[in-house]
Amino acid sequence: MFNHIAIFPKEHWPRGYGVNGYVRLAGRKMSKSRGNVWYIREALREWPADVIRLTVANAGDGLDDPNVDLDFAAVAEARLQDWVRFATKKHSTRRNTHGIDGWFLSVLNRTVQATRNAMEDMNYKIALRHGYFDLQSAWSWYVRRSENRPQVECLRRFIEVQTKVLAPFTPHMAEEIWHRNGGAGFVVAAAYPDAKVEEINPRAEAAEGLLQSTLADIREILKVTGIAPKRMALYTAPSWKVSVHEVARALATQGALAMNVLMEKALAQPGMRDRAKEVAAYAKQVADELKHARVEHLDRFDSVDEFAMFRENAHFLAKELGVKVDVFRADDPRRWDPSTKADRAVPGRPAIYVE
Structure with missing residues (x-):
């Protein structure tokens, strides 16, 4: 640092530095006396340079001693080869x-934000988690939802962003992809991805998150019960529960969520006094759930028309589960509900019936 300050102008001074203590290999302190020293020149005989760079970057951040995981290296080599073929x-x-498509672009841009922040803070393992593992997972879900036919611009942007994000870690592989895809110059000289904030869509992310969690709940029910389903139904929350939830969210956003204030405002809604006992029971449940919720997450609840979303995606659920899936509002008097499951529906968690 002394040399940089003495020689270079201020804009070229280091903005930070990293110090590590012991380096661990497979969880054990690396030392010559233990005979488990991992020399880079020896590692290069077993793995490509990009794999080693990725493994070292994934070793750890912060004050914890970095841990070089050779199992990770073996998996990383195969994954990087798959990525080159795909890209x-x-x-x-x-x-x-x-x-x-809107959901994927929203996740893509949110991921770029998180990755850039981690890189600027020199938290490289966190950057890899967001910019590589999470992004790959999001793409897998997107392709599944797109029935293996992604939108052409989404595909182009995914490959470009993923290649640029990986370039600091795996420059040789990234340059190969960049060149073969007609990129100008070198990818390491290209601008790092910037998030397009206008494409971040909390509503799309909330809706897709609800679909994913509901599908996971259904699979868990089938696993636990061992039922071979013949028919399935989802019931979205009745309007009165939606109203109570809206009141509770508004109060939680303003600060403390007092039960007496929640009840007063909830019962002031049309028709609520006719079911005061039900309102009281549900209001207590909602207050307990929202007590520790983060303010920025509260707005996401009211952004999704759950009934419309599940109706729109009933075909996808049926294809995933191999059985017809019907969607009803819990307060629809014409609903098919042989086991009165609809009473359990709440905002953000539909009731599920499996026949």
Whole structure:
């Protein structure tokens, strides 16, 4: 640092530095006396340089001693080879846009934000988690929801962003992909991805999160019960529970969520006094749930029309589960509900019936 300050102008001074204590190999302190020293020149005989760089970056951040995981290196080599093949081959795509495209672009931009922040803080393992593992997971879900036909612009942007994010860690692989895809110059000289904030869509993310969690709940029910389903139904929350939840969220956003204030405001809603006991029981449940919720998460609850979302995606659920899925409002008097499951529906968690 002394040399930098003495020689370079201020804009080129270091903005930070990293110090590590012991380096661990497979969880054990690395030392010559233990005979478990991992020399880079020896590692290069077993793995490509990019794999080693990725493994070292994934070793750890902060004050914890970094842990070099050789099992990670073995998996990383295969995953990087798969990524090169994926990023440079031709894909079956579509030009028209679907709702799921907005979800993916929102996640892509939110991921870019998180990755850039982690890189600037020199938290490289966190950057890899957001910019590589989480992004790959989001793409897998997106392709599944797109029935293996991603939108052409979403595919292009995914490959470009992923390649640029990986470039500091795996420069040789990134340059190969960049060159084969017609990128200008070198990828390491290209601008790091910037998030397009206007494409971040909390509503789309909330809706997709609800769909994912509901699908996971259904799979868990089938696993635990061992039922081979013949028919399935989802029931979204009745309007009175939605109203109570809205009042509770508004109070939680303003500060403390007092039960007496919640009841007063909830019972002031039309028709609520006719079911005062039900309102009181549900209001207590909601107050307990929202007591520790983060303010920025509260707005996401009211952004999703759950009934419309599940109706729109009933075909996807049926395809995933191999059985017809019907969607009803819990307060629809014409609903099919042989086991009165609809009473259990609450905002953000539909009731589920499996026949």
